[in-house]
Amino acid sequence: MGSIGRYIFRATSGAFLVVLISVTTLMWMTQALRNFDLMTNQGQSILVFVGITALIIPMLVMIIAPMAVMIAVAYVLNKLGNDSELIVMNAAGMAPWRTFRPFLTLGLIVSVFVAWISFYLSPKCLQELRRWATQVRAEIVSSNVQPGRFIVVDGKLTLHIRARDPSGQLLGILVDDQRDPKERATVIAERGDFVTNDRGIFLLLENGAVHQHDSTKPDPVIVRFKDYAFDLSRLSPSTGPVTFAIHERSIEELISPRPDDPSYKALPGHFRAELHNRITAPLYPIAFMLVTFAFLGAPRTTRQSRAMSMISAIGVAALVRGTGFVGTIFGARNPIALVVPYIGIAAAFVLGGWAITRGAVIEPPAFISKIVDAMVEGVRRRTTAVAGQSP
Numbered sequence: 001m002g003s004i005g006r007y008i009f010r011a012t013s014g015a016f017l018v019v020l021i022s023v024t025t026l027m028w029m030t031q032a033l034r035n036f037d038l039m040t041n042q043g044q045s046i047l048v049f050v051g052i053t054a055l056i057i058p059m060l061v062m063i064i065a066p067m068a069v070m071i072a073v074a075y076v077l078n079k080l081g082n083d084s085e086l087i088v089m090n091a092a093g094m095a096p097w098r099t100f101r102p103f104l105t106l107g108l109i110v111s112v113f114v115a116w117i118s119f120y121l122s123p124k125c126l127q128e129l130r131r132w133a134t135q136v137r138a139e140i141v142s143s144n145v146q147p148g149r150f151i152v153v154d155g156k157l158t159l160h161i162r163a164r165d166p167s168g169q170l171l172g173i174l175v176d177d178q179r180d181p182k183e184r185a186t187v188i189a190e191r192g193d194f195v196t197n198d199r200g201i202f203l204l205l206e207n208g209a210v211h212q213h214d215s216t217k218p219d220p221v222i223v224r225f226k227d228y229a230f231d232l233s234r235l236s237p238s239t240g241p242v243t244f245a246i247h248e249r250s251i252e253e254l255i256s257p258r259p260d261d262p263s264y265k266a267l268p269g270h271f272r273a274e275l276h277n278r279i280t281a282p283l284y285p286i287a288f289m290l291v292t293f294a295f296l297g298a299p300r301t302t303r304q305s306r307a308m309s310m311i312s313a314i315g316v317a318a319l320v321r322g323t324g325f326v327g328t329i330f331g332a333r334n335p336i337a338l339v340v341p342y343i344g345i346a347a348a349f350v351l352g353g354w355a356i357t358r359g360a361v362i363e364p365p366a367f368i369s370k371i372v373d374a375m376v377e378g379v380r381r382r383t384t385a386v387a388g389q390s391p
Contacts, residue, residue, distance in 0.1 A: 009102035015072035055129040066284035107289035115282035290352030
């Protein structure tokens with residue numbers, strides 16, 4: 001790679017990192033705010049809050065990286081075109097392949113990075129996130145219960161106590177359990193305590209009643225008890241294995257799932273769809289780079305607009321990614337649909353490579369350009385008219 005190639009690679013890499021970091025930070029903040037109640041309502045420290053929410057960053061990077069590559073390549077090519085550098089390179093006899101090589105290098109680097117995240121880092125972080133969140137929920141229930149305070153876990157389990165006696169036993173207990181969408185249970189007891197054994201963590205209650213309301217029946221059922229054990233094992237990581245969602249499974253579990261795995265027995269198609277989604281994820285950075293360079297990499301004069309080509313590149317990249325989403329969703333039920341993402345990616349590779357080697361200037365049909373130009377001109381005139389009427 002010569003000096004020009006290094007110059008293009010540095011500019012594209014810098015733009016890629018800026019886009020990736022800024023968009024990932026924005027997306028992380030929106031996701032983190034959804035768990036802000038860990039600090040405000042559930043008494044966790046800022047370190048726990050940042051640690052838990054930061055574990056979703058690899059998954060966000062895996063999703064954003066292909067788009068960041070496309071934006072970076074489009075930005076650098078547009079800059080080279082506006083400064084007439086592409087025309088100068090072409091006039092000096094530089095082959096399109098030499099201009100394309102630094103972009104391809106970046107695409108391959110990002111592809112390997114996304115493959116590492118998809119196959120290893122993202123599922124590992126999501127598994128740790130599940131364990132840590134489960135541990136936090138268990139600590140909330142067993143340690144952070146305070147008299148007169150309502151403790152809400154997962155938005156579906158509410159616990160309230162009136163007081164604690166000197167021995168630490170709970171008095172005046174209310175438990176509202178909505179974890180089962182088909183049945184809601186409200187437990188009221190005079191006293192109780194937390195007990196942990198090899199079977200799990202339980203809230204042992206004395207002298208109370210259970211109000212069970214079945215969604216299919218109009219009236220609740222009230223059962224009075226002298227002793228009652230309320231199971232909280234699902235909230236404790238130390239009382240049994242944590243069940244991971246399909247997107248949290250490692251690549252080994254997706255390739256060779258255990259035959260006795262309850263999730264695999266219930267949803268074998270989802271395991272297959274997730275496996276193919278992991279495989280195709282590293283291919284999107286290269287596909288987006290090829291599409292963007294095919295539309296914007298050819299030298300043009302300053303009179304030739306790049307706006308429509310850029311819009312077209314975005315549209316084709318969105319179409320390629322859309323076929324991936326559609327194929328993954330329908331592939332969970334119909335294995336044939338899993339071929340669709342590969343067809344979209346292969347089309348981007350073949351057509352993009354063909355356009356780059358030919359040095360063709362890809363532009364949308366003339367009637368589309370005229371429609372867009374008319375719309376832009378109409379907006380410009382309206383804006384000018386509104387500005388002229390304002391005092």
